[in-house]
């Protein structure tokens with residue numbers, strides 16, 4: 586029986602690496618697959634991992650209909666055994682439902698990879714739908730860590746080094762370096778993974794360093 590699987594974790598947990606490994610393992614056994622992604626940091630229509638692996642993919646825009654795409658491909662004689670779907674948090678709930686239909690009606694395995702929550706700690710609509718309909722939701726075993734050493738569970742966004750909790754939901758960026766999105770002039774955006782406590786307190790690594798380096802308060806006279 587084909588399955589819809591959702592593998593999730595924070596940013597930098599190894600999801601894209603696992604997506605590419607999964608693709609490799611299935612292709613190595615002669616299975617025919619398709620690789621999909623949306624808004625990858627490395628650019629349109631590719632899956633890239635911080636470990637250096639990279640592969641061409643089909644870019645998923647809001648208008649892509651997975652059911653139509655699959656039926657058309659099969660009608661034209663293509664063979665499809667599985668789909669790898671990276672950055673699945675950016676897919677629409679309707680696209681996730683189309684993927685579920687592809688699994689059930691066409692017996693094609695679908696492996697989705699993506700983050701669960703955005704920088705405001707709210708579920709991405711696509712990820713919420715995946716949790717609702719997937720046969721299995723698995724949290725990646727390699728844990729990303731907060732600066733304090735605890736398991737990182739939340740994705741924080743910084744603008745010019747300061748953690749923010751308001752703004753556009755989709756802003757492509759990385760955990761290491763800053764990017765300047767084309768539509769947000771002079772604002773450098775970056776991400777950092779944190780434990781819940783430090784996300785609640787807006788205590789990024791830089792702020793924790795600044796607090797620990799600040800001079801002792803003078804004693805009251």
Ligand SMILES: Nc1ncnc2c1ncn2[C@@H]1O[C@H](COP(=O)(O)OP(=O)(O)O)[C@@H](O)[C@H]1O
Pocket residue numbers: 594595596597598599600601602603633634635636727729
């Ligand atoms: N130089 C390195 N040596 C070993 N592992 C690394 C190195 N750089 C990155 N990684 C691993 O790659 C992971 C990020 O992989 P990636 O697939 O890009 O993550 P995701 O797609 O979840 O954001 C890190 O959590 C870390 O385990």
Ligand SMILES: Cc1cn([C@H]2C[C@H](O)[C@@H](COP(=O)(O)O)O2)c(=O)[nH]c1=O
Pocket residue numbers: 595596597600601624625626699700702703704705740741742754755756757758759776
């Ligand atoms: C939290 C959050 C993230 N994003 C973007 C930033 C990255 O481009 C991707 C996540 O990629 P990764 O492979 O999991 O590191 O999502 C966003 O647009 N909005 C957010 O709130």
